[in-house]
Amino acid sequence: MSAFELHWMGGVAERLHAAHRGDLDAMPWHQLDPRAFGPEDLDHARICWTQGAHQEWCAAAGFSALLTALLHARAPVDVIGMAGSFVADEMVHTELNARMAAAVGGGVHLEVDPARLCPTPEGEPLWQAVELALRVSCVGESFSLPVLGASARHAHHPLVRAVLKRIAADEAPHARLGWVVLDWALPLLSDDDRDRLGHVAREAIAELRRGLAPEATLSKSRCEVSGCLPPSRYAEVAEAALSRRIVTPLAARGIHAA
Ligand SMILES: [Fe+2]
Numbered sequence: 001m002s003a004f005e006l007h008w009m010g011g012v013a014e015r016l017h018a019a020h021r022g023d024l025d026a027m028p029w030h031q032l033d034p035r036a037f038g039p040e041d042l043d044h045a046r047i048c049w050t051q052g053a054h055q056e057w058c059a060a061a062g063f064s065a066l067l068t069a070l071l072h073a074r075a076p077v078d079v080i081g082m083a084g085s086f087v088a089d090e091m092v093h094t095e096l097n098a099r100m101a102a103a104v105g106g107g108v109h110l111e112v113d114p115a116r117l118c119p120t121p122e123g124e125p126l127w128q129a130v131e132l133a134l135r136v137s138c139v140g141e142s143f144s145l146p147v148l149g150a151s152a153r154h155a156h157h158p159l160v161r162a163v164l165k166r167i168a169a170d171e172a173p174h175a176r177l178g179w180v181v182l183d184w185a186l187p188l189l190s191d192d193d194r195d196r197l198g199h200v201a202r203e204a205i206a207e208l209r210r211g212l213a214p215e216a217t218l219s220k221s222r223c224e225v226s227g228c229l230p231p232s233r234y235a236e237v238a239e240a241a242l243s244r245r246i247v248t249p250l251a252a253r254g255i256h257a258a
């Protein structure tokens, strides 16, 4: 285990990264006044945004592993090409979450296990690519896309809304990739492999449910500064995401995750 900390190189790395991410400084950072919120709301927000930065970091690791697996599996050129910039997108999301944590008082200490950044499936290259696509994109990103969209629409604070909107805008292609990979790879897999994929999907959904359980109650101000949905709304959005965006499209491909 080690502390989750972020560093900048500066110079040419920063300039080329900025060319991809656009101008984040144009966001209304000055409009968030921490004095408008209570200390407990700010502490909660510091935890949420720090954990958010780490989740985005893990998403980058997931896409990096998936891209490597697709290359080993000789996936179609356009499938690999469509995902080439996703790691950079997730670095932008990491940065945005970290800047939000700084804006509400600073990131919190987070102990993380670098060996568990993303799934590490075993087996043939094709199987590894499919399992990663399923876990990272068909489940992970297909879930976060509607949750982030709903959070952005619900957010009252202009900075929180701008940050969530910016992140949500990237998630649609991230969520699309997994389904494209499945549509390419499923005809190459056996019926037994489809059954195994159902098992993987059920496991990934159970993991998601454990990791993203909302708190029982959240005050309006706490939701506002942390960018969280109120728990009842979160539960609605989460259930709809699981059923319509994950379980149903998997079932349509003969993979039973329910
Ligand atoms: Fe992201």
Ligand SMILES: [Fe+2]
Residues within 6 Å of the ligand: 059, 090, 141, 170, 171, 174
């Ligand atoms: Fe993403």
